[in-house]
Amino acid sequence: MARLPRLYAPDIPQLAQVNFAHPLALPSDPTPAAKLDNLALWLREIVHEQHATVHGWVLLNDRLTLLATPAATNSLARLIQAFGRRYASRLQHGRVFASRYRSALIQPGQWILPTLVWLDQLPVQLGYVDKAEAWPWSSASYHTGTAHDPHSLVTDHPDYWSDGNTPFERQAKFRQRLGQGLAPAEAIQIERALFGQWALGKPAFLAELHAQASRRLTPATRGRPKKAQAVEPQDKTATSS
Template identity: 65%
Template sequence: MARLARLYAPGIPQLLQVHFAQPLAAPADPTPVEPLGQLAAWLRECAHEQQVTVHGWALLNDRLALLATPASQRGISRLVQSIGRRFATRLALGRVFDGRYRSALIQPGEWILPVMVWLDTLPVQLGYVDQAEFWPWSSAVHHTGLNLKPHTWATDHPDYWQLGNTPFERQAHFRQQLANGLNTTQREHIESALFGQWALGTEPFLQSLDTTRRATPAPRGRPRKHVAPQENDA
């Protein structure tokens, strides 16, 4: 089966996830602090070089996930390639990533905040920590105001700014959203769009996208045949 072409639409954020070919550590091993810190630094450098605006991110033992808006059609793929090259020369032997990265276009104003909650709570979902803010290698510490160092490279999405007029209001509201979590339907929609490499949003948003391929899955089953009306014998 031919590979799906990458979905891209100018100014539309993308949710991305790529797995490492070899995890940085086994689940029972100590947290690989140094490799995670190095990967976080490379993510910052490569995002700047490739003009990709990162809104949220998470680095785990087995994957990188982020929400970002690229300045050009190939911005995201070049970002992943740049990180992969650094990874290959300093940390890894052989293949770096376990296959291609997966990505989904995300509708602003509708799905950005749920996707940010999904992203920042990945360490909780996968059993690394009990609270998202306790995992240092993600944007949760920034979005909740618990980052002790200046956060100068990631850029808050405008939807995050709608949470309040001051940083303290925004952080408090986002902490509450993290505490509330996502419902099952929201999580399924996000993960289905990411796994299938589709767009996630309302029907008007999906219809407005000018992409090189379908932005949503085709309806299941064969197309219904059109039956011409029969003339009455008279």
């Protein structure tokens, strides 16, 4: 099956994830803090060099996950490629990524904050830590205000900014969101959009976005198209009663 072309639409955030070909450590090993520190430093350098707009991020032993608003069609691809080149030249020679990165368009005003919660909670969901803020290699500590962000990667999305009148109010609300977590159905929708490489949003958003997107936004209907039902020719010899 031919792989899907990259999905892009102007000014629409993308959730992206790429898996490493060789994990930094096994689950039973100690946390590879020095390697993660280096990866976070290189990611920060690339984000600043490319003037990228990143709203959330997390580095784990086996992956990089980002929520970003690309400035152009290939901006996100350039960022991930630059990260891979730096990784390959300084840490892991040879193949860096297990496969192409996956991405999904995320509807502002509806799905940005749930997606940030999903992203910042990944270390908890995958058993790295008990609290999202305890994982230093993510945007959770920035969003919750529990620690200074030494990596300076995040540009607030307007949805996060409008979630409170002051930084303290926004951080408190995000801590509450992380504590409540997502409903299982929300997490499933985010993961399906990411792994299927589709758009996530309400029908009206998808309909409006359709004309701007680089390809179709949702999966095609399964099965063959229905055949049009044949119309029986009218019997010209019949007479009306």
